[in-house]
Amino acid sequence: MARYNRPPFEPALEETPNGTVIRARGASDDKGQLMTFIEACRAFKAVNGTLPCGITILLEGEEESGSPSLIPFLKDNANELRADYALVCDTGMWDAETPAITTMLRGMVAEDFTIHAASRDLHSGMYGGPAINPNRVMAKLLAGLHDDEGRITLEGFYDGVAPVSNAIKDQWESLNFKVENFLGDVDLSHPAGEQAFTALEQIWARPSCDINGVWGGYTGAGFKTVLPAEASAKVSFRLVGAQDPEAIQNTFRAYLEDGLPPDCTISYRAKDGAGATNMPIDAPYFTAARQALSDEWPKEAVFIGCGGSIPIVGHFQEYLGMNSMLIGFGLEDDQIHSPNEKYSLTSFQKGARSWARVLHALATS
Amino acid sequence: MARYNRPPFEPALEETPNGTVIRARGASDDKGQLMTFIEACRAFKAVNGTLPCGITILLEGEEESGSPSLIPFLKDNANELRADYALVCDTGMWDAETPAITTMLRGMVAEDFTIHAASRDLHSGMYGGPAINPNRVMAKLLAGLHDDEGRITLEGFYDGVAPVSNAIKDQWESLNFKVENFLGDVDLSHPAGEQAFTALEQIWARPSCDINGVWGGYTGAGFKTVLPAEASAKVSFRLVGAQDPEAIQNTFRAYLEDGLPPDCTISYRAKDGAGATNMPIDAPYFTAARQALSDEWPKEAVFIGCGGSIPIVGHFQEYLGMNSMLIGFGLEDDQIHSPNEKYSLTSFQKGARSWARVLHALATS
Numbered sequence: 001m002a003r004y005n006r007p008p009f010e011p012a013l014e015e016t017p018n019g020t021v022i023r024a025r026g027a028s029d030d031k032g033q034l035m036t037f038i039e040a041c042r043a044f045k046a047v048n049g050t051l052p053c054g055i056t057i058l059l060e061g062e063e064e065s066g067s068p069s070l071i072p073f074l075k076d077n078a079n080e081l082r083a084d085y086a087l088v089c090d091t092g093m094w095d096a097e098t099p100a101i102t103t104m105l106r107g108m109v110a111e112d113f114t115i116h117a118a119s120r121d122l123h124s125g126m127y128g129g130p131a132i133n134p135n136r137v138m139a140k141l142l143a144g145l146h147d148d149e150g151r152i153t154l155e156g157f158y159d160g161v162a163p164v165s166n167a168i169k170d171q172w173e174s175l176n177f178k179v180e181n182f183l184g185d186v187d188l189s190h191p192a193g194e195q196a197f198t199a200l201e202q203i204w205a206r207p208s209c210d211i212n213g214v215w216g217g218y219t220g221a222g223f224k225t226v227l228p229a230e231a232s233a234k235v236s237f238r239l240v241g242a243q244d245p246e247a248i249q250n251t252f253r254a255y256l257e258d259g260l261p262p263d264c265t266i267s268y269r270a271k272d273g274a275g276a277t278n279m280p281i282d283a284p285y286f287t288a289a290r291q292a293l294s295d296e297w298p299k300e301a302v303f304i305g306c307g308g309s310i311p312i313v314g315h316f317q318e319y320l321g322m323n324s325m326l327i328g329f330g331l332e333d334d335q336i337h338s339p340n341e342k343y344s345l346t347s348f349q350k351g352a353r354s355w356a357r358v359l360h361a362l363a364t365s
Numbered sequence: 366m367a368r369y370n371r372p373p374f375e376p377a378l379e380e381t382p383n384g385t386v387i388r389a390r391g392a393s394d395d396k397g398q399l400m401t402f403i404e405a406c407r408a409f410k411a412v413n414g415t416l417p418c419g420i421t422i423l424l425e426g427e428e429e430s431g432s433p434s435l436i437p438f439l440k441d442n443a444n445e446l447r448a449d450y451a452l453v454c455d456t457g458m459w460d461a462e463t464p465a466i467t468t469m470l471r472g473m474v475a476e477d478f479t480i481h482a483a484s485r486d487l488h489s490g491m492y493g494g495p496a497i498n499p500n501r502v503m504a505k506l507l508a509g510l511h512d513d514e515g516r517i518t519l520e521g522f523y524d525g526v527a528p529v530s531n532a533i534k535d536q537w538e539s540l541n542f543k544v545e546n547f548l549g550d551v552d553l554s555h556p557a558g559e560q561a562f563t564a565l566e567q568i569w570a571r572p573s574c575d576i577n578g579v580w581g582g583y584t585g586a587g588f589k590t591v592l593p594a595e596a597s598a599k600v601s602f603r604l605v606g607a608q609d610p611e612a613i614q615n616t617f618r619a620y621l622e623d624g625l626p627p628d629c630t631i632s633y634r635a636k637d638g639a640g641a642t643n644m645p646i647d648a649p650y651f652t653a654a655r656q657a658l659s660d661e662w663p664k665e666a667v668f669i670g671c672g673g674s675i676p677i678v679g680h681f682q683e684y685l686g687m688n689s690m691l692i693g694f695g696l697e698d699d700q701i702h703s704p705n706e707k708y709s710l711t712s713f714q715k716g717a718r719s720w721a722r723v724l725h726a727l728a729t730s
Contacts (some may be wrong), residue, residue, distance in 0.1 A: 003395035076438045096490070106490065106666040110590075118552060118553050119551065120551060123673065124573065124601060124672075124673075125673020125674065126673060127551075127672070128568070128573035128601075128672060129559070129564070129568050129571055129573040129603070130547070130557060130558050130567045131551070131553055132553060132574060133557070133576055135579050136510075136511065136576050138504070139504045139507035139576065139579070140504075142501065143505040143509075145501075179495070182495075183495065183496065185486060186483040186492075186496070187483050187484035188496055188497060188628045189627065189628055190497070190626070190628050191494075191495040192496060192628075193494035193624065194494070202494030202495045203491070203492070203494050208489065208493035208494040210498060210590065211504065212489065212500075212589060212591050212593075213582035213583040213591070214500050214580065214581050215579065215580045215581075215584040216576075216578065216579050216580075217578035218578040218599060219580040219597070223477060223577070224577060224578070224599075225473070225475075225577055225601055226577050226578075234584075234588060236588070236590050238490065249367035261557065263553045263555050263557075265551075292697070307489075307490045307491055307492070308488065311492065
């Protein structure tokens with residue numbers, strides 16, 4: 001049915017049990033979100049004949065394909081683009097009634113590496129015992145990255161990780177986050193990270209070490225009694241606070257190399273890292289925007305975190321020296337990146353009104 | 366050049382720095398070896414008009430393709446095939462001057478399994494921290510299989526592993542095995558198995574635990590920050606002495622299941638095991654054969670081990686209740702399974718003479 005296959009530029013309104021939605025590929029991520037801002041600007045022009053303050057709009061349409069043009073464009077047009085701060089509309093509400101400003105994004109550093117042992121694959125009948133097996137070496141190195149309490153063992157890894165302030169902690173506690181729902185949605189029940197922190201803290205405010213891929217030896221159907229010549233892994237670290245991606249990459253490499261037994265070597269495929277983003281939430285424009293959002297929606301706006309990264313926020317910081325404020329109206333059930341993506345009509349309408357309130361507040365605060 | 370591509374049934378003599386060789390695909394493994402026995406029988410017939418004792422010859426030509434016909438054939442013809450013992454010509458000399466009887470073959474049991482966690486692959490930005498990562502679980506389980514001394518940690522794993530007798534140990538020590546050559550050939554230098562045993566003991570007389578394959582998550586080019594829903598491994602154990610494959614499979618599964626954290630399950634793809642083969646080397650026919658071989662070659666014949674398996678030996682035992690004696694004249698540089706396989710003319714000629722001596726000795730002892 002066409003209903004589940006709306007093309008990207010032919011949105012249709014559709015009634016659902018949760019209200020009217022705009023159905024189209026990319027309706028939420030990120031066309032609908034961008035339009036809330038543009039509609040707010042249009043309203044100002046229509047009513048007042050002018051915008052409430054100086055505004056430059058940048059519509060970035062390449063994020064899902066790695067934004068190849070973005071950095072050159074930022075560099076070439078830095079003077080025109082640089083502002084007091086950027087407003088980015090690419091995030092979500094806490095829930096359908098509670099607007100949110102995302103104030104923390106985790107950074108990331110990753111390593112893709114191979115452990116080499118014998119000069120060729122060996123037969124376990126001939127060599128099983130005396131020949132070092134890189135799969136075994138890899139397992140030991142990867143297993144040593146966490147202790148029994150879920151803490152990451154790399155020396156100095158937690159340098160720069162600050163505790164969450166009590167004010168933020170109180171806000172997060174008021175969110176009524178249900179770990180059993182969050183994990184239950186994917187058939188899990190036990191938070192597996194650092195046991196000293198709640199699941200919400202683990203995602204938003206604590207770093208993680210993730211083995212994204214591992215492979216070595218024979219992985220096809222049936223069985224081969226091979227001792228492989230090499231084993232590989234892809235490991236990434238989500239970073240928070242002031243953790244330094246380069247220092248962590250160096251520490252990780254030192255850990256791997258210290259743990260290599262005789263006859264083994266290691267090679268790396270380089271991957272750039274990026275630190276976490278922490279917004280200046282005590283700045284007046286955060287206070288003003290939060291109040292403006294609270295005025296529009298049934299519930300008070302909250303400061304939330306995000307376990308992932310939004311690359312453009314880092315680029316604005318790096319190339320324009322500009323902070324970002326992340327406000328968005330997406331909902332968890334928008335099914336972003338799916339063929340039947342939707343954007344709630346309420347998100348669209350109240351989102352545009354929210355931006356009008358926020359722009360007014362920022363211009364007058 | 367044709368020299369490196371002799372077809373399997375057109376052997377050619379060729380001069381090499383190490384003497385004349387028979388060049389043909391499969392010249393050593395196993396056509397040349399089989400022919401040494403047939404030539405010995407032909408000589409008896411030519412000289413004496415009859416064989417020295419009752420002999421049934423079985424030429425098995427399907428070994429490299431899994432011997433699909435063998436077991437049915439053994440079952441259907443058990444009465445005709447059953448003898449006091451089998452003579453199998455599929456093994457090697459210790460070196461070009463030292464004949465050998467292979468008296469120990471390691472057995473094997475293997476497990477191919479998958480650890481399951483979340484109901485789908487997750488994004489490490491959203492879930493990195495609280496969601497259990499099966500790659501991490503797998504690494505910990507695999508890393509725990511060996512202690513720092515290279516011993517396998519499974520409870521009761523070494524039950525049935527007997528120490529090597531002093532008589533055999535003395536023979537092995539006399540072999541002048543050079544671990545630096547054995548490992549050096551594949552660019553290794555440090556025996557990685559049980560530190561309390563020599564490399565030769567590790568291969569011939571000690572069990573091993575080998576991670577033949579491991580895979581989980583994203584393993585392609587570039588990077589995906591995925592937390593996979595599952596991780597898999599193929600692990601095999603080489604067995605010696607009276608180690609029981611079924612007991613070890615059960616112990617291994619119990620180890621894996623005991624180590625699974627909450628929210629994880631495990632599934633197995635079954636694989637049959639087989640115990641080690643230990644020849645009755647004190648039997649008179651071993652003594653007689655060893656003496657006969659020693660009479661033919663420059664150096665005294667030795668009892669050696671083999672780290673791998675020769676499936677037919679187990680089948681003879683299981684379906685015919687018959688022990689085997691493994692005598693062969695292959696050399697390490699025969700390049701078996703390669704296009705330019707060779708069999709030394711000396712192996713062929715002195716091999717045939719060896720069998721004549723052995724058959725005579727067995728018939729009269």
